[in-house]
Amino acid sequence: MKKYKVYIADDHTLFRKAMVNLLRSFDRVVEVKDAENGKELLTLIKYEEPDVAIVDLQMPIMDGAETCEQIIRRNPNVKIIILTMTMHDSAKYILHMMELGVHAFLLKNTEPDELEKAIYAVVEKDFYHNDLVAAVLRKNVTEKRSGQRPMFRQAELTEREKEILALICRELTIREIGQRLSLSENTVRNHRVNIMEKVGVNNTVGLVKFAYEAGIVN
Amino acid sequence: MKKYKVYIADDHTLFRKAMVNLLRSFDRVVEVKDAENGKELLTLIKYEEPDVAIVDLQMPIMDGAETCEQIIRRNPNVKIIILTMTMHDSAKYILHMMELGVHAFLLKNTEPDELEKAIYAVVEKDFYHNDLVAAVLRKNVTEKRSGQRPMFRQAELTEREKEILALICRELTIREIGQRLSLSENTVRNHRVNIMEKVGVNNTVGLVKFAYEAGIVN
DNA sequence: CAGGGCATAGTATAATTGTACTAATTTTAT
DNA sequence: ATAAAATTAGTACAATTATACTATGCCCTG
Numbered sequence: 250m251k252k253y254k255v256y257i258a259d260d261h262t263l264f265r266k267a268m269v270n271l272l273r274s275f276d277r278v279v280e281v282k283d284a285e286n287g288k289e290l291l292t293l294i295k296y297e298e299p300d301v302a303i304v305d306l307q308m309p310i311m312d313g314a315e316t317c318e319q320i321i322r323r324n325p326n327v328k329i330i331i332l333t334m335t336m337h338d339s340a341k342y343i344l345h346m347m348e349l350g351v352h353a354f355l356l357k358n359t360e361p362d363e364l365e366k367a368i369y370a371v372v373e374k375d376f377y378h379n380d381l382v383a384a385v386l387r388k389n390v391t392e393k394r395s396g397q398r399p400m401f402r403q404a405e406l407t408e409r410e411k412e413i414l415a416l417i418c419r420e421l422t423i424r425e426i427g428q429r430l431s432l433s434e435n436t437v438r439n440h441r442v443n444i445m446e447k448v449g450v451n452n453t454v455g456l457v458k459f460a461y462e463a464g465i466v467n
Numbered sequence: 468m469k470k471y472k473v474y475i476a477d478d479h480t481l482f483r484k485a486m487v488n489l490l491r492s493f494d495r496v497v498e499v500k501d502a503e504n505g506k507e508l509l510t511l512i513k514y515e516e517p518d519v520a521i522v523d524l525q526m527p528i529m530d531g532a533e534t535c536e537q538i539i540r541r542n543p544n545v546k547i548i549i550l551t552m553t554m555h556d557s558a559k560y561i562l563h564m565m566e567l568g569v570h571a572f573l574l575k576n577t578e579p580d581e582l583e584k585a586i587y588a589v590v591e592k593d594f595y596h597n598d599l600v601a602a603v604l605r606k607n608v609t610e611k612r613s614g615q616r617p618m619f620r621q622a623e624l625t626e627r628e629k630e631i632l633a634l635i636c637r638e639l640t641i642r643e644i645g646q647r648l649s650l651s652e653n654t655v656r657n658h659r660v661n662i663m664e665k666v667g668v669n670n671t672v673g674l675v676k677f678a679y680e681a682g683i684v685n
Numbered sequence: 686c687a688g689g690g691c692a693t694a695g696t697a698t699a700a701t702t703g704t705a706c707t708a709a710t711t712t713t714a715t
Numbered sequence: 716a717t718a719a720a721a722t723t724a725g726t727a728c729a730a731t732t733a734t735a736c737t738a739t740g741c742c743c744t745g
Contacts, residue, residue, distance in 0.1 A: 260576060261552075261575040261576040262575075262576040262577060262578055262579075263486075263489075263550075263573075263574075263575050263576060263577045263578070263579065263582060264482050264485070264575060264576075266489065266578070266579050267482065267485030267486050267488065267489045267579070268481075268485050270485060270488050270489055270492070271481075271484065271485045271488055274488065332481075355481075356481075357479040357480075357481050357482060358478060358479040358480040358481060358482075358503075359480060359481050360480055360481070360484070361480075361481065361484050361485070364481060407720085407721060407722085408721095409721075409722065409723095410721090417672060418672060418676070419672075420668070420669075420670055420672045420673050420676075422670075422700085422701065422702090423701075423702075424700095424701085432722090432723075432724090433723075433724050433725080434724095435723085435724050435725055435726085436722075436723050436724055436725090438702085438703090439722090439723080439724080439725095440722085440723095441702085441703090442703075442704075442705090443721095445703085450638070451638075451703075451704095452638055452640075452671075452702080452703075452731085453670075453671040453672055453675075453701095453702070453703095453732090454635060454636060454637075454638045454671060454674075454675050455638050456672075457671075457672050457675040457676060458636070458638075458675060458684070461679050466676070625690090625691065625692085627691080627692065628691095640730085640731065640732090641731075641732075642730095642731085650692090650693075650694090651693075651694050651695080652694095653693085653694050653695055653696085654692070654693050654694055654695095656732085656733090657692085657693080657694080657695095658692080658693095659732085659733090660733075660734075660735090661691095663733085669733075669734090670701085670732080670733075671702090671731095671732070671733095
């Protein structure tokens with residue numbers, strides 16, 4: 250019986266440490282390491298490849314999406330399991346990452362048993378298919394048909410854009426953001442417009458909602 | 468050496484189960500039970516009182532605030548530890564619950580050691596004082612002094628107001644809302660202003676954030 | 686039946702956001 | 716080293732939101 254190495258990245262220390270304990274209790278897990286953000290996880294992986302990496306979708310430093318892209322590009326043998334808060338909010342991300350080649354998606358309110366099953370499935374069968382994934386796929390199909398807001402709009406914001414979006418969500422005006430970042434108001438306004446285009450909204454409300462769904466605010 | 472019974476309520480199964488494991492590993496914890504929402508926790512407590520109840524602030528069925536109120540009213544001997552995601556967003560809740568008499572507040576990204584300390588502190592010294600609490604208190608004082616947003620404003624919106632806030636969050640403009648509800652733009656505008664006053668914000672971003680925190684949008 | 690909260694509607698002005706472009710410089714990737 | 720992307724900055728105008736009031740009718744409660 251083969252045993253697996255599992256690494257986990259999650260910014261909530263309590264959750265992460267508890268998960269480490271849980272993972273260690275699984276029969277076929279031999280080694281568990283943890284990182285508090287995507288960057289740290291990538292460093293870990295540089296030294297030694299795990300069989301499975303468990304990644305929290307919402308992380309502040311390097312978010313789940315970016316982390317997964319890096320892993321897939323640099324360590325394509327590592328199987329990735331995404332942890333996500335709610336299926337609804339992160340549907341567009343899930344779709345994107347399915348395209349990238351992520352191997353499993355689990356809600357954070359999954360039973361431990363299912364996590365264990367998922368770990369074994371991704372290494373042995375390369376994918377773990379569950380209700381969550383099925384739902385996202387179905388939703389994608391139905392919403393595409395009815396011509397709604399583009400389900401997955403690339404929405405990969407640059408660092409500057411994320412920074413500005415975060416400040417918008419702290420209720421700063423364009424002027425205030427300009428002052429804080431020592432930028433022209435025009436520049437900030439342009440970034441704002443670019444963000445809106447990237448995420449596919451056309452007003453402040455949409456921006457804030459996106460920020461929530463993308464985990465840029467909590 | 469006295470040993471304690473600890474119950475935990477959190478809607479994220481994975482987190483909750485992992486926490487149960489973690490709690491059981493603490494030297495002076497003898498019994499751990501878990502519930503997936505406030506209601507279930509209250510039922511548990513009806514049959515047997517724990518020494519400590521750990522409550523997630525964000526729960527769908529019966530939220531943390533309500534659960535704590537009930538526990539404090541019906542089982543005043545039970546010490547309550549609140550788990551919260553971010554200090555910033557839930558500051559108003561934390562203050563409210565400090566007034567109610569909750570015994571400790573921890574961020575979800577706390578080290579396990581601190582959780583253990585907090586458990587022993589609340590039963591022995593009735594309160595666990597940490598940086599998070601200090602920060603909220605300080606913020607409350609400074610913001611009160613400078614006449615800022617009232618930290619805890621009950622924010623009980625009327626049905627009409629909730630309805631309009633929901634439409635705002637669907638990215639409708641005042642005009643569109645007026646049309647949809649067959650109201651004058653002015654009326655909608657007035658409701659909007661009243662909502663902003665009630666919840667203590669002064670722009671669209673604040674409105675949307677409130678709606679998220681209050682569960683008016685998901 | 687008086688007062689309070691709620692829902693409605695109005696006026697007027699200031700401030701901010703939204704749209705639509707152009708354009709130079711720097712950084713990053715192929 | 717060259718192309719693409721990111722960051723910076725600008726102009727101009729339209730649309731919407733934010734602030735600050737007044738005012739009326741309705742319904743409920745003490």
